[in-house]
Amino acid sequence: MSRVQAAIDHAENSCKSRGVKLTNKRRQVLSGLLQSNKAKSAYELADYCKDKFGQKLPAMSVYRILEFLEEERLVHKLNLANKYIACSHITCDHDHGISQFLICANCQTVKEITVKKSTMNTLKRSVEGAGFDLVSPQMELNCLCHDCKNQAA
Amino acid sequence: MSRVQAAIDHAENSCKSRGVKLTNKRRQVLSGLLQSNKAKSAYELADYCKDKFGQKLPAMSVYRILEFLEEERLVHKLNLANKYIACSHITCDHDHGISQFLICANCQTVKEITVKKSTMNTLKRSVEGAGFDLVSPQMELNCLCHDCKNQAA
DNA sequence: GTTGCTGATGATACACCATATCATTTTTTC
DNA sequence: GAAAAAATGATATGGTGTATCATCAGCAAC
Ligand SMILES: [Zn+2]
Ligand SMILES: [Zn+2]
Ligand SMILES: [Zn+2]
Ligand SMILES: [Zn+2]
Numbered sequence: 001m002s003r004v005q006a007a008i009d010h011a012e013n014s015c016k017s018r019g020v021k022l023t024n025k026r027r028q029v030l031s032g033l034l035q036s037n038k039a040k041s042a043y044e045l046a047d048y049c050k051d052k053f054g055q056k057l058p059a060m061s062v063y064r065i066l067e068f069l070e071e072e073r074l075v076h077k078l079n080l081a082n083k084y085i086a087c088s089h090i091t092c093d094h095d096h097g098i099s100q101f102l103i104c105a106n107c108q109t110v111k112e113i114t115v116k117k118s119t120m121n122t123l124k125r126s127v128e129g130a131g132f133d134l135v136s137p138q139m140e141l142n143c144l145c146h147d148c149k150n151q152a153a
Numbered sequence: 154m155s156r157v158q159a160a161i162d163h164a165e166n167s168c169k170s171r172g173v174k175l176t177n178k179r180r181q182v183l184s185g186l187l188q189s190n191k192a193k194s195a196y197e198l199a200d201y202c203k204d205k206f207g208q209k210l211p212a213m214s215v216y217r218i219l220e221f222l223e224e225e226r227l228v229h230k231l232n233l234a235n236k237y238i239a240c241s242h243i244t245c246d247h248d249h250g251i252s253q254f255l256i257c258a259n260c261q262t263v264k265e266i267t268v269k270k271s272t273m274n275t276l277k278r279s280v281e282g283a284g285f286d287l288v289s290p291q292m293e294l295n296c297l298c299h300d301c302k303n304q305a306a
Numbered sequence: 307g308t309t310g311c312t313g314a315t316g317a318t319a320c321a322c323c324a325t326a327t328c329a330t331t332t333t334t335t336c
Numbered sequence: 337g338a339a340a341a342a343a344t345g346a347t348a349t350g351g352t353g354t355a356t357c358a359t360c361a362g363c364a365a366c
Contacts, residue, residue, distance in 0.1 A: 021333090023343070043322070061344055063324070068343095080232055080293075082323065102285040115279045122275070126268045132255040132296040139292055140233075143285040176314070196351075214315055216353070221314095235352065 004034045010091045011074050020072065028053050029065045030086065033075055038108045039083035042066060078103065078110065080140040088112040100139045106148035157187045163244045164227050173225065181206050182218045183239065186228055191261045192236035195219060231256065231263065233293040241265040253292045259301035 001009075008027055015022040022030075032048040033040060040048070042062040049057045066084055069075040075084050078101055089096045089112075102111045120137060127134045154162075161180055168175040175183070185201040186193060193201070195215040202210045219237050222228040228237050231254055242249045242265075251273075255264045273290060280287045 021342085023332095025344075041323075056345090058345055058347095059323085060325080060346085064344080102280055102283060104285065105288055111283050111285060113279065113283045115276065119272070119275045119279060122272045123268065126266065126272060127255055127294065127296060130255060130264050130266045131299050132257065132264060132294075133299070133302055134294060135258055135297050136295040139294065141280065141285075141287060141292065142289040143280060144288050146284050146286070149286050174313085178315075194352080209316095211316060212353080213317080213355095217315080 004031055007034050007086070007090045011072075014074075015072060018072065020068075025049075025055075025057065025061065026065050026068060028055070028057075029062060030069060030074060033084060033086040034090075037085075037110060039078050039081055039085045039103070039110050041081075041083050045084070076101070076112070076138075078140055080142075081108075085110050085112070098137050100137075100141065102141050102143045102145075104145040104148055105142050106144060106151075109145050109147075111145075157184055160187050160239070160243045164225075167227075168225060171225065173221075178202075178208075178210065178214065179218050179221060181208070181210075182215060183222060183227060186237060186239040187243075190238075190263060192231050192234055192238045192256070192263050194234075194236050198237070229254070229265070229291075231293055233295075234261075236261075238263050238265070251290050253290075253294065255294050255296045255298075257298040257301055258295050259297060259304075262298050262300075264298075 008022075008031060011030060012022050012027075028049045029045050032045045032052070042059055045066075046057045046059055046062045049055055049062075066075060066077070070077060070084075073087060073095070074090055075086050076099065077084055081103065085101075087096075097114060099112045100115055102113060104110070124134050124137070161175075161184060164183060165175050165180075181202045182198050185198045185205070195212055198219075199210045199212055199215045202208055202215075219228060219230070223230060223237075226240060226248070227243055228239050229252065230237055234256065238254075240249075250267060252265045253268055255266060257263070277287050277290070
């Protein structure tokens with residue numbers, strides 16, 4: 001079974017156990033995100049579904065579906081790029097903490113990581129020293145992936 | 154002399170020494186950013202100039218002016234919110250390093266800080282461990298300022 | 307002072323992202 | 337199968353950002 005199919009099956013079960021439905025359209029959008037490691041916009045996903053499944057999917061529906069998938073913790077929204085990406089822990093059963101996202105500025109590949117708690121604590125103290133409180137430490141960092149870095153060299 | 158006026162005078166001199174001109178429109182946009190500690194969108198700045206100076210300023214011009222001000226290191230663009238803020242080091246003569254921005258999710262107040270080099274290095278190592286290179290470590294962090302935090306309590 | 311150059315600004319059109327609203331379809335529930 | 341609920345569709349609209357071409361202001365040369 002393909003990696004994508006396995007992830008979808010897992011998501012299907014997860015939804016069932018939470019009492020919500022992973023409908024056909026929702027599966028299509030999710031598969032659009034799963035079959036690539038790059039972030040995709042809502043409109044790109046609409047195009048993907050039209051091309052791949054021959055079903056016209058209005059933007060409005062895509063946004064609603066993405067909202068649903070986000071609530072079910074199957075995808076993440078990247079606010080920096082206004083794009084979405086499948087959660088890389090989609091086949092884990094445990095709920096993961098806050099993630100940081102490394103976005104390649106050249107090829108848009110995204111990697112979801114969790115930095116060490118101690119690092120986050122240090123950062124948090126820096127922020128508190130400035131009179132602020134970190135509420136949602138989902139960081140999105142402008143990076144270069146090693147492929148692109150080597151290519152440039 | 155007001156804090157805003159002092160900053161504008163300083164910017165004026167800085168531009169002169171760099172061989173570029175801080176024109177009237179550019180001064181108006183800059184003053185719009187200086188007179189508040191909240192980030193403003195290009196369109197908000199256009200409105201501000203129209204209200205305050207009675208001059209219609211097309212969006213296109215605002216974007217060009219903001220681009221200019223960014224190049225002259227007088228303002229920063231916050232990519233997370235698609236807004237702009239005056240550099241808080243505008244009256245310093247030294248060139249500052251990379252800043253991090255703390256954005257209050259409630260009142261949009263922005264604070265520009267520089268986290269300790271050691272913290273950034275730790276973060277950088279985390280990123281490199283994931284096969285990426287940090288290229289532009291300007292972080293924009295979702296926070297609550299203490300005013301808003303106390304208010305909520 | 308007028309010609310011509312350059313930098314700055316204006317006007318218009320357009321693409322993309324996102325949401326509001328109301329209509330329709332599909333699924334559940336009884 | 338009718339009523340209720342959930343999901344999806346259709347249409348319009350607003351915000352953000354850019355492309356393109358036109359105009360204007362300042363300044364140097366002649
Ligand atoms: Zn995740
Ligand atoms: Zn890359
Ligand atoms: Zn600054
Ligand atoms: Zn606040």
